[in-house]
Every structure is written in structure tokens, then in C-alpha cells.
Amino acid sequence: MPYQVIIPAAGQGKRMGAGKNKLLLEIRGVPVFIHTLRVFESDPDCTGILLAVNPSEKAEIQELLAFYDIKKVIGLVPGGSERQYSVYNAVKELQGDGIAMVHDAARPFIDQHLIRKLTEAADQDGSAVLAVPVKDTVKKAAGNQILETVERSSLWAVQTPQAFRVSTLLHIHQKAAEEDYLGTDDASLAERLGIPVKIVEGNYDNIKLTTPEDLYFAEAIIRKREARSN
Secondary structure: OOEEEEEEOOOOOHHHOOOOOHHHOEEOOEEHHHHHHHHHHOOOOEEEEEEEEOHHHHHHHHHHHHHOOOOOEEEEEEOOOOHHHHHHHHHOOOOOOOEEEEOOOOOOOOOHHHHHHHHHHHHHHOEEEEEEEOOOOEEEEEOOEEEEEEOOOOOEEEEEEEEEEHHHHHHHHHHHHHOOOOOOOHHHHHHOOOOOOEEEEOOOOOOOOOOHHHHHHHHHHHHHHHHHHO
């Protein structure tokens, strides 16, 4: 099923401690965001990529797109001070009313099988997100004092992509902008308006690279995938 994808890539990733945009860090000699873009570049269902970038990095990113032969990027939009503002800038550039996804540039291990499941769910239900069941025991606390153990059978760790009909994605971002509401993710903008969001179970490889330790996990995932393909 055809879809467009928005990839916000303007954040600095301060927790990575790299002194620059973490998406420009390399895994096996290739920038993180290029690993992510290659998934969508090679997916025949992807009709276009909108990349939200820091204006000061636009020229460098354009050079990297050309060097790695990424051709599906149909627009570079200015990133905002918050991820949500970056996404909204891109949403306003979407065409038609098909399916649009929002995906973290720092999640390079999403696979096309899950993307297909997500687009099908969004087409049927209007909105859908990838998520995995929470594996750890979760505690609610005040400061350093445990208040209670949260029953985890209904808890999910939400990932991206998150998929919506274009009209829905535009509506939820417009309402958030009008009401000066800043959500935790795109799905939260839908939830607050009473719009149902379906969960599609993802996998635990679809990690977000946030801290230096995550780069070691990334290398482990690559080695695991290489072993499976041999």
C-alpha cells in the first residue's frame, strides 16, 4: 500500500554527547540517518520522504543524500525547536489523503514487513502505531520512593513509525498548534481528541539510538542480521 513518510532529523541528541547531531554519527562508516532512509528508499510502497532538518545542516545533508544516492526525498523542510513543530512543518507539505507515516531518523532498524502491517492497519482504522509489550516490572514513584507496582500486561512501549491518514495527521497537528499543546508523540495528539489509535506489535530490534551505549546495541543488531542472512 503506498505511503509517504515524514522523518524529523533536526534534533541535536544531547544525550548522545557527540557534540553534533547524532544522526550524522556513523555506524560502519554510514551516517545513522542514511541507514534509516535506505529502508524507505528500497521500499517500493514508499512514494516520497519529507525530511525535517536544521537549516544550518541542510547543505551537508543534501551532499550526503546525493553521495548515498537517496532519491525519494521530495523535500527538506525546516526543523522546529521541538520535534512536534518539525513534523507539523512537514505535514503541511503532504500531498493527497493517503497514508502518511512519521518515523524517527534515529530508528534505523525498522523493517519493511512491519511497515506493510502498519500501513494496512492505518488504512483500515485511520491511525496506527508500532509498539512492543513492556518486559520489565514498572514502578510508579514520587522522587526515589516507590508508590506502587504498575500492572504491566496492558503496558506497551510505543515506537515509530506511527501512521495516519493525511487528513487525520494534519487535523491533529493543526489542533495542537491552535491550542498550544505539546504532546509526547503524534499518537498523543490523536488520543487527546478522542481519535482511536490501533497498536501493531513491532519488534525489539527497532530501537531508538539515544545514548552512546545504544551504538553498541546497534552493532549487535547488525551482526545478528548478518548471521541470519548467511
